[in-house]
Amino acid sequence: MLRAPASYRGWVPTRDHRLDRAKGILIFTVVLGHLLARTSPWDDDVLRAPMYLIYSFHMPAFVFLAGITAKSTRLPERVLTFLVLLFTVLPLLWGWMWVFDLNPDYDLLTPFWYTWFLLSMACWIITVPFIERFPRTLLVTSVVVGLFGGILPVLDMELSASRSMIFWPFFVIGKLYGKQILDWAGSLHIWQKLFFTAAAFGSVGYFYLDEVYYKWFYGSLNFAHFDVSIPEGIGIRLIVDIGALLMTLMLLMWVGDKDTIIAKIGRNSLAVYVLHGFVVRGLQPWLRDIEDVLNAPMIFLLCLVLALLATYLLSWGPFERGLRWYSSTVTRLLLKPFASLRAKPGKHSDKASS
Template identity: 25%
Template structure:
């Protein structure tokens, strides 16, 4: 792993890619050059985002295909747990690096406010011609992840100071399902339910991730993902989809606390195993995916608008046979690549990552020096 990626958001450009802040002095002569980016982590971002896009486009196809229904559950075993874990890994140095901490505002908070507005107000306005009250603290659809990221990163300095934080976070997640009415305010239901995956990202070490790149780990990863398919088939028959979303109480899913804790515990073990498997099978070398992974924020924020059109129109009805399902999945990957492309980033950067220098004050130390 490399230092330049430690504080980068799981979605969006790395701090290393961003232009230096105004007034920042150039590197001193003889200073060590920044380390190379880790292409593997960029590839992981793209792979996970492609699964997210498949998930959001798959909804209209679920009732017409048993295979697509099981695939939906299979993807949900790992795609968001892995994304949350990678986000935690990238968040660790925020507590010691002020310039990267500022990225919470420029590359998470500001895009959240812009696209929360578009997603919350756009759906009722476009479909029904009616306006609704803007509610920035109640995330609309896929904006839950950015809202949760804000909360997790604000929690990071305190999480890192707590002993045994990983087992504690697991207990928090299991206990959250036992509490009816955990608020969706700033995605607190999922913030707490997915907390173990974020904490694992915070505490895991580079040498642990390096193990996943070795051949035995990759062989085991194939076995894990293959074995997860029949498990997903059982889950598709026995569990409602909200078990896979980690956003409801056990009581709301019509089960007892003891049974609910048991089910979530099993799902958590499966999520840890399948997330590690996907990371192990992601190519480690620099490839066409690497540059696209750096633009994952763009793909995440933009694909929802296209998914709206796919759902609202009759286009999805054409995908009604195995060959067409394969074409559908390939199309999701191609769309992900297009939305994450450097060209898309150049064109839409003013909208997705607008300049916010005017919003951020200088650090107190800088002000004191100038005084």
Template identity: 25%
Template structure:
């Protein structure tokens, strides 16, 4: 199709994985008993999913300097970018489905998403001044930088959560909004609204899911089908790698900005939504449900997500990607392992204790305590705002 020719632009942007989650404690609802839930009050399944997806995000960012050199690396990059963001958006929507914008929920949205967004916007702007040797680089909180955009997107999606409960057919409506956004070039970079709207269907899908839906993914036939689909998708990604402009996978531009017609943009948006949904299901079908050594790390993926951007950009600024041997197969294995280990380390307790004031700030200096006799004290609710 015209306009889908591959371009060389890359983007080291991943997906946020904000906060922890308890058994619907943030909304006061009580989930049904079933294999999805553990006695600890947290779902190991979702923590496992977030950690594994975060590792893929970090690895994809580590591969970016080599996309033009290795077709296999480019294919893996495209494959990961097809589903890693939808995974996090679906999970975020699932844990947002009962949000009613009560005062304590609004308090948590501001403290858990908006404040960290503002803090890291300032940090990344100053970091970019250092990395690019540009002391005049501005702080612009209206135009999200690098990894921060998902915090703002999740803030906006969660504000919209009550609306989707009163819409008769929320998922088709959300798909329609996403497709229209993808062919509306007038939507500029402010608030990253292109991505907010183009990824909206996955958030709405998450609000419609129930524990039984995730349980069905564990069926033997579904898991077997997931392997076959993933294998076919890998082959398709390898074929498409030199032909497809992977900027389509970022969902930050309109079709016209990518050189496509409106008709092509509509078709591409629907195709990408379908492919992403299928691969998201394949990924979730194979996520372990038992507690693993990395389950605890999955509860703190927001730390790894926000902080690994400094490592990625810092490594590029320092020229660490330049040695030619890193472009060999053995070098790529090393780059992948280093990315996985680094992002894992950033989720560990020592790092979390060090940067908690920025990632999980206390907001008493800014926000009033929203406690009421009906809702109980704020301290009775979990502090974290996330999937």
């Protein structure tokens, strides 16, 4: 049975290339999925298969990995970093889409497209101290919220509320048990890995053959939008989550631990995530027209090459360093007026220990 250590649960003391490699693979699937999404893939039997494969797990797995490395130290800085990126990317992305004569679907209360993750990360990080203090309570709470949150009619795409609730259990599990799960997955025998791999692909096959409505994987809508009863909605949500867990386990089983180009991409995955939207939307008019010229297998091959190229180029070190420098600098400036309100190191610790 997996148990959260009493001290600093989920902490990873040194750089773990397995995490980097997993992030590298996942950020590539994000780019590939968003490129394919510009070509109406859900209406084609060929393109729908990789879309089910990608969307069945890539964001839950990303959230799980984020939980592993989440810390409660310097909490205001960590939260503000994601908010700074969110409020910087949104207007730039709206302007970028205006240049290409695309509809940005402007709404102040709804983070546009992939920027929901930045807001949700800020929300999940706020919960880290509570996860560390009340691990079992927060684990149960997150699972209940994730499964039953779709009942609430007032929480949907606004403020990324639905996604924050639905994917929160993956963050909590990653924080409490992620390192142990990572070690366990890597230590399995080959026949065990093959068994879980078959189960993972079996779940994706079920989604594909049963034509499960793809928006269930987005986690952005409540049950009312799917026109299902509450028991049915909870059941579908549970099946989708189990599929995501199986696929995440499969990734961790085979990811390997060598420090290769995949690991380097994973280390710079924040830059790839933030910047790839501009590449994808810039290519959107062209990808939309390419459907009339190429068949589905060729479209997939083209998007695959474009995703590989975009992921590699956007993982260039200066992009990541520049993005982190910018977000940390703005964060420091925002927090500077409140510096006097923050306790100085050692000032109160002596009283507490006396």
